Amino acid sequence: MSNYPRPDAATLLEIYKKATLIKQNDERIIKQMMAGKLVTPYYSPRGQEIIPSAISVSLDDDDYICTIYRGIHDMLAKGFPLGELWAELAGKATGTCKGKGGPMHLTHPAKGMMVTTGIVGSSMPIATGLGWAAKLDGKGRVSVANFGDGAANIGAFHESLNLAALWKLPVIFVCQNNLYAEHTSFADSTLIEKLSSRAAAYGMPGVTVNGNDPDEMYGAAKIAIERARAGEGPTLIEALTFRFNGHLIGDAAPYIPKAELEAAKAVDPVPALRARLIAAGISTEAALAAIEAAIDAEIDAAVAAANTAPFPEIIELKRDVFAEEIA
């Protein structure tokens, strides 16, 4: 990985901004839930912030992404509007999906966020199709499929990677391996050491990186994205990471050994990047504090707007089932 392209100072700062937005937003969601002010199934991405932050700095607005129920980090990194996000979380009419999708189906085509699925493994076939559309368009657009280690054991993984490789589609398969598929550890579900080794079975490059390391994650993503843009086909990236919370909020995760969780939290990637930015002279304590305060203020505004927004009208049950409203 020594030959990987590395993020410059401005890019590192950009990665930090995205990662800290994801972290602060996550903390606020959990706080609101604990206070009884927000009721939603919520799959926290805390601990996985660096992965989409370091990928999305190499993506354009019209590049496609598909993600899964644990995908708010992928969405925020690509520029999901906070106001529409919080309104959607609250089930309000002003939500990005008019309150009809919720956190598991966040969608924002204006910035390429085409599909969020609540089904493990289902982001991959659809992202493959978006890659096909991108190839037919011929404009150099790419498609990113986000999924977890659990999804790598679903048949759709095999079918999608094979088809994307066969058709040389501009797809980047990003397996965010947080070492737990719901309650089951990676070791208890998969014998091989590296999921990226499966790429060889499809004739595509595969690489395992430390997803919490902005340099490695940025470099691997950049190579894969450029390869896809150049028409050279898909790549499988296994981004190793860790999930700081249970499968969903409310799951105390007794299946994760305490020492394992503590060790992961001790190398929390977001404060680690913060310290690095200051140590390297890329930013200052005061400047970063200002960024963080601005993000908090933005979240405040989004939460307040969501709270006062109206719920969808019941007539919405008849809308968007088909193109034409149901009589």
Place this chain on the structure above:
Amino acid sequence: MTEIKQLNLIQAINLALNDAMEADPKVILLGEEVGDKEEGGVMGVTKGLSTKFGTGRVKSTPISEQAIIGAAIGASVGGYRPVAEIMLMNFMAVPMDMIVNHAAKLRFMSGGQTSVPIVIRTMTGAGFSTGGQHSDYTEAWFAHTPGLKVVAPSNPDDAYGLMRSAIEDNDPVIFIENLPSYWTPGPVTGQHVPIGKAKVALEGTDITIVAHSRMVTEALAAAKTLAKDGISLEIVDLRTISPWDRATVLASAEKTGRAIIVHEAVKQFGIGAEIASVISEELWGRLKAPVKRLGGAFSPVPFSKPLENAFVPTAADIAATARAIVAA
């Protein structure tokens, strides 16, 4: 197209795909063996299209039903109008997650921001001793899913017209082709057939038969037999199973006062139950007899010819049921 051609179902669907691809460069095809190198589909429905439009727009796939439907969904969300082939209707069970959880629901779950204008072509039907995993009619699964449209033509003209409309429709459409009817020729006018509109295939006075796909042919045969006995059938060819044409069905049932719904799918929990229920709810007190249903036996489709013949409703079954309710 102004001239009326004599085409069979295969040729009519092939022509519809050809005409749709000529009319709109966003129409693309995918599925197992759909390209000419693989003989243009196992029944030749897509023959010639990859040669004419190129293998970029007509793509043969590996045997990967989840990826086929996923790729179709993704391409449609990305602005294309894919027509995917799932070779046999039983194989639709394989990509069911893609169809039911994604194709059907993305428009609603995204609050209308995305849509899935795909057509899934699939063939099925008892009659060729293809047994329990190659012959089933599973239209009720899809009709029971909000967000999906389901069409099932009974003749080449409707097959052409429904395919053109299905491709232009902005929602996912399941397009059911009946295998034993593939080689039956008929006139093709080249007109679009609107989705959601049934057709009165035969006007009559005594009993309404509601059918789709090959059961329309059986009903027409039954009508000829019954006419000799002075019993007049009115046959409503549904054409679209979902959303079904309540107005046409109810108008016919009100006129005749009697109705039999016939489908090849297993009778229990089949679409006949929904249609019979609506007729009863809407026309209670105006019917001369209880609404009847005819459907496949509650078993997997059997292999052995006598069993297969007994499994599926026939013209004789329709005639016998009609006689019984007229006599009642």
